[in-house]
Amino acid sequence: MVNDSLGSSRRFARMLSGMGRDYALIVPGFVLSLVTFVVLVPLALLSIGTLIVWIGAVLLPLTLRIASGAAQLSRARVRSWGGDLPAAQYAAPSPGLRGQLRVLAEPRRWADLTFETLIAFPLRTASAVLAIAWTAAALGGLTYVVWGVFLPPHEQTFPGIAIESATGAEPGTYSHSHVVNAGFNIVVGVVFLLLLPAVLRGLARLDVLVATAALGQAVPVGPRPPVELAAASAPNRAPASAPASAASSWSPESWSWIAAAFVAIVAVAVGWPVLASLYGIHVAIAMLIAVGQALAVVLVVRWPAAGIALQAIAAVSTVLASSATGLSWPWPWPVMALLVQAALVLLVALRRHWVWAATAWVAPQLACALAALPGGIDGAGWANLIVSASVSGVMLVAGVLGRQWLANRGALREERRMSAGLSAQRRELEERNRIARELHDVVAHSMSVISVQATTAKYRFPELGDDAEREFASIAGSSRQALAEMRGLLTLLRSNDEDREAPLAPQPSIADIPSLIESTRRSGVPIALVVEGVEGLEGSGSASSSLAPALGLTAFRMVQETLSNAMRHAPGSEIAVSVRSDADVLEVEVVNGPADTTSAQHLAPGSGLGLAGVRERIEALGGTVTSGATAAGGFAVRARLPLG
Numbered sequence: 001m002v003n004d005s006l007g008s009s010r011r012f013a014r015m016l017s018g019m020g021r022d023y024a025l026i027v028p029g030f031v032l033s034l035v036t037f038v039v040l041v042p043l044a045l046l047s048i049g050t051l052i053v054w055i056g057a058v059l060l061p062l063t064l065r066i067a068s069g070a071a072q073l074s075r076a077r078v079r080s081w082g083g084d085l086p087a088a089q090y091a092a093p094s095p096g097l098r099g100q101l102r103v104l105a106e107p108r109r110w111a112d113l114t115f116e117t118l119i120a121f122p123l124r125t126a127s128a129v130l131a132i133a134w135t136a137a138a139l140g141g142l143t144y145v146v147w148g149v150f151l152p153p154h155e156q157t158f159p160g161i162a163i164e165s166a167t168g169a170e171p172g173t174y175s176h177s178h179v180v181n182a183g184f185n186i187v188v189g190v191v192f193l194l195l196l197p198a199v200l201r202g203l204a205r206l207d208v209l210v211a212t213a214a215l216g217q218a219v220p221v222g223p224r225p226p227v228e229l230a231a232a233s234a235p236n237r238a239p240a241s242a243p244a245s246a247a248s249s250w251s252p253e254s255w256s257w258i259a260a261a262f263v264a265i266v267a268v269a270v271g272w273p274v275l276a277s278l279y280g281i282h283v284a285i286a287m288l289i290a291v292g293q294a295l296a297v298v299l300v301v302r303w304p305a306a307g308i309a310l311q312a313i314a315a316v317s318t319v320l321a322s323s324a325t326g327l328s329w330p331w332p333w334p335v336m337a338l339l340v341q342a343a344l345v346l347l348v349a350l351r352r353h354w355v356w357a358a359t360a361w362v363a364p365q366l367a368c369a370l371a372a373l374p375g376g377i378d379g380a381g382w383a384n385l386i387v388s389a390s391v392s393g394v395m396l397v398a399g400v401l402g403r404q405w406l407a408n409r410g411a412l413r414e415e416r417r418m419s420a421g422l423s424a425q426r427r428e429l430e431e432r433n434r435i436a437r438e439l440h441d442v443v444a445h446s447m448s449v450i451s452v453q454a455t456t457a458k459y460r461f462p463e464l465g466d467d468a469e470r471e472f473a474s475i476a477g478s479s480r481q482a483l484a485e486m487r488g489l490l491t492l493l494r495s496n497d498e499d500r501e502a503p504l505a506p507q508p509s510i511a512d513i514p515s516l517i518e519s520t521r522r523s524g525v526p527i528a529l530v531v532e533g534v535e536g537l538e539g540s541g542s543a544s545s546s547l548a549p550a551l552g553l554t555a556f557r558m559v560q561e562t563l564s565n566a567m568r569h570a571p572g573s574e575i576a577v578s579v580r581s582d583a584d585v586l587e588v589e590v591v592n593g594p595a596d597t598t599s600a601q602h603l604a605p606g607s608g609l610g611l612a613g614v615r616e617r618i619e620a621l622g623g624t625v626t627s628g629a630t631a632a633g634g635f636a637v638r639a640r641l642p643l644g
Contacts, residue, residue, distance in 0.1 A: 022200035023131070025081045025207060029074075029120075030128035036070040037121040044113065061100045064109040071112035074120065074211055083208040085216060088112075111254050115214040119261045122269075123210055127203040134192060134199050141189020145182040213257035256301045256351060263343045264294035271336040278329050279322040289317050293340045300348050300360065308360045311344055312367040319371040331381055332372040333388040341365075341388065342395045349399020350406075361396045365389050431613045435620075438507060438553065443486065446549065451479040509552035510534065510579070513559050517577060520563055527563070530578040534586070547586070551641055554617045555579065555588050558625075561614050562590035562637045572596025573634060586641040594633035611637070 040063060047060035068090060078085045088108055093099060103109060268290045275286035292314035300307030319332040333341070341364055349357035369377075369385055377385070454476035458469045508516075517527050534547075547555075559577060566575050573593040580587045611627060614637075618625045623641040630636050 019197055019200055021081060022197075022204040025077060025204045026124070026127050026131045026200065029077060029207060030124045032070070032073065032077075033116070033121045033124040036067075036116050040067055040070070040113065040117050044117065057097075057101065061103040064103050064106070064113055067113035067116050068109050070116045071215055074116070075215055078208050078211050078215075081204065081208060083212055085208075085212050088215065107255075111214065111258060114258050114262075115211075119210065119214060119258055119265070122265050123261070124207065127207055131200055131203055134196055138189050138192035138196055141185045141187075141192060144185035144189070148182055148185065210257070210261060214254050214261065216254055253301075256347060259343070260298045260301045260347060263297045263340060267294040267297065267336060267340050271334070271340070274334060274336055275318070275322070279331075279334065281321045285317075285321050289314050289321065292317070293337060297340060297344050297347065300344055301351070304348055304352055304356050304360065307344065308348070308356075308363050311341065311360075312364045315341070315364045315368040316371040319368055323372070323375045328380075330384050332368050332377075333384050338388045338391060342392045345392045346395040346399045349396050350403050354400045357396050357399055361389075361392050365392070428612065432616070435613060435617060443550070447479050447483045447486070451476050451483065454479065507549065507553050508556045509549060510547055510555045511552070512556055513577075513579065516556070516560060516563070520567075525563075525567060525575060527575045527577060530576070530580075532579075533581040534579050547643070550621060551586065551643070554621055554623075554641065555586065555639075557617060558588055558614045558637070558639055559590060561611065565611070566590070566592035566635070570595040570634065581643070584643055586643055587639070588641070589636065589638045591630065591636040592634045614639075 043059060043063040043066070047056040047063050050056040050059065068088075072087070075085050075087060090108060091102065091106055094102055271293060272287050272290035275281045275289060276283045279286075281289070292310055296307045296311035296314060298307070299310060315333070315337065318334065318337055322331060322334075330338075344364075345357060345360045348360040365385070365388065368388075372381060372385075454472045457472040458464055464472075514529065517529050521527050559579075563575065563577075566573060570592050573595055575590065575592045578587075578589045580589075615625050618639050618641060621641055623639055625637065625639040627635070627637045
């Protein structure tokens, strides 16, 4: 019994905790939506109305940013309740008027504005009213015995229930009728109280479901460019922000849910009173028909078959319920029902195959016509059917064409993305092949020297014994075999005619850096060279260096590429080159200042692979390279190469 009591206490505590969480989502949500609605609607109307005089161009970005802030708050509320709704990504802010106007091109912000003004406020108002009214009914029924005695005798009944009261009873006194009413109200209060957790949870889930559907976003797909390539493409520029597709990410699914929810709200708000007042349909039946049409529009977003079937049922119900009124209003399709049908067909046509769209167009029209035939259709009725079929048919054609256009546009965008990716891969492969060929040329020289030295050792050293000669012969044979394999690999790399006819020339080394800088200076670029501890560079540039050929070639290529980048991206800037060496490490640094303002218009784009190739060369030798902007507004590239 103790365990049962503890279990019941825990369940009751969980129920209270869940009710508190649901209340915290529903009631404050209404207050926040009310404030947002009061702020955004006048701002949006004022912005759109003053666009012609350019005042709206300033107010509209502000309105969109406020809407995005409110949407971010709605997302945070959903996450605090326990929903799974990731934060949206927006484009990075840009300075100036042009940067402010770019906000107008973000679909995600427009979706936020639409949700906060047209969806969130009516939905949360209805949820809050229902939650508060349900709670009040439960508490009022349970406490009727306390406050009901103060009511006049003819009001001491539960609304809608007539129980005979004792005549002549004064307020504040108990009577048999009051006891009966108190018992009935207590029962009703208990029922309302027992259903209160389920009602609150349903309202909270509805709020979360609508917010998740409308404020969710598609995750951008496709590979992102490597950091090295992004840095190499513009080394003297600030790091780029997130891709535009990610920064302004938005989901067509969100727009579909927003549009469906808006049409559903309008269908209930307008269709219900129109059917009840103009067409003489009972209020309860009119409400069911209006709610059915609203649910049909919402269902077709996810389940088209169910939505189409429900719309056909609502259309038939409208015909049967209003056929006996004999009024001269549009029939068998009321105007609101006609508009809902057109919106439903458009949604299906934009999201599904044209067969589904044609079914959504034909099924309700045919069901409505068949339901109206037994009662007779006059000329106005046939005209109404023709107008309904024509309007929804136009929506069908527009939706099918729009879906095809969006599909073609998406295919073109995907093709361009794939083409750009393939081009980047091709350039990277070409750079890798060039590096491989140059490494081959360096290593091939060393292997040839080893082969010659091993082959001629017995002639240069006659005193060598037979074992030593065989060892040198084995070394020579292994070096020749490795050289042949490398040349075979080079043949595969040099597969085009241009490479086959490439001129033979010695590879540059670190000793050629001074001549490279001197030739660059002749183009008018001020370059300072500092050399410390590097043999062959401290004097004239013609001296030979004792560094390994691959190391010297890598240092030369780094200086060559960074000088080209500085001239391309920062024309007119001063450049400082330093080459320092100690017993273990060779350090190469190239720093350029900011671009000359008079030469900024001559900025030239790069291929995006220069520094990537330099990085691969240095890392292949076990070194490290860093690059980035300097505090003075320039750019610096620093490399450390192990001499071992």
